[in-house]
Amino acid sequence: MNIIVINASPRKRGNTAKLCKNVVKGAESENASVEYINLYDYDFKGCMSCFACHLKKNSENPLCFWRDDLKEILKKCLKADGIVIGTPIYYGSITSYAQAFLERLLFAADTYLIDDDGNRVSKIKKEIKTAMIYTMNVTKEMDYFNGEDQLAIMRGYMTNILGECESLYVYDTKQFKHYSPYLNNMFDPQHKEEQAKIQFPKDCEKAFELGKKFGKI
Numbered sequence: 001m002n003i004i005v006i007n008a009s010p011r012k013r014g015n016t017a018k019l020c021k022n023v024v025k026g027a028e029s030e031n032a033s034v035e036y037i038n039l040y041d042y043d044f045k046g047c048m049s050c051f052a053c054h055l056k057k058n059s060e061n062p063l064c065f066w067r068d069d070l071k072e073i074l075k076k077c078l079k080a081d082g083i084v085i086g087t088p089i090y091y092g093s094i095t096s097y098a099q100a101f102l103e104r105l106l107f108a109a110d111t112y113l114i115d116d117d118g119n120r121v122s123k124i125k126k127e128i129k130t131a132m133i134y135t136m137n138v139t140k141e142m143d144y145f146n147g148e149d150q151l152a153i154m155r156g157y158m159t160n161i162l163g164e165c166e167s168l169y170v171y172d173t174k175q176f177k178h179y180s181p182y183l184n185n186m187f188d189p190q191h192k193e194e195q196a197k198i199q200f201p202k203d204c205e206k207a208f209e210l211g212k213k214f215g216k217i
């Protein structure tokens, strides 16, 4: 099995990276071939709206035509059996790099064609299973974060264009080693410390299990 794991956080040793690395371990424990990508190492843009991918003559080609660092990564993704994307939540949404990556991956595989059942026609013939791992500061209970609904929109497109998409929500992450130097009275450092010791390892275990599941595809 061929799995791509993408860390769409700028931090290479942060929460998202740790979870993504657990996905890699899980998939490798099932003997899958796994590639780990730090998305912020690459220089690329989101969809440039050139529409080359939507030309009739390119109806069979799901690869974005724009030439920059992302092209090789997109090529690998289209050959993969599964793609797992980890992203922190920035202002209620996925990171700008995760957004740019998904625009390029999805739009080139998408069309403006509707089939007889009223569904959009995707150029992807073999399902590519995907998963999103979201990490965030807030707890599930903090009701100003209406993310689950908002994030479901992108997952809906991923499901229609690529294949089944699942999600892992990791709440209440510890952002800093020490909170005291920062402008903060919103997050209790003691609580974050406990959370990092007790809950985060459980979340890492879930990420490992997700990797195992993907490794078995």
Ligand SMILES: Cc1cc2nc3c(=O)[nH]c(=O)nc-3n(C[C@H](O)[C@H](O)[C@H](O)COP(=O)(O)O)c2cc1C
Pocket: 009, 010, 011, 013, 014, 015, 016, 017, 088, 089, 090, 091, 092, 093, 135, 136, 137, 138, 145, 173, 174, 175
């Ligand atoms: C620019 C920015 C915006 C953020 N916005 C949110 C947010 O809207 N909701 C939230 O819960 N956490 C927010 N966070 C916190 C991160 O999502 C959280 O700490 C995450 O686990 C960081 O992942 P990392 O350790 O991989 O960098 C934000 C962080 C940054 C840097």
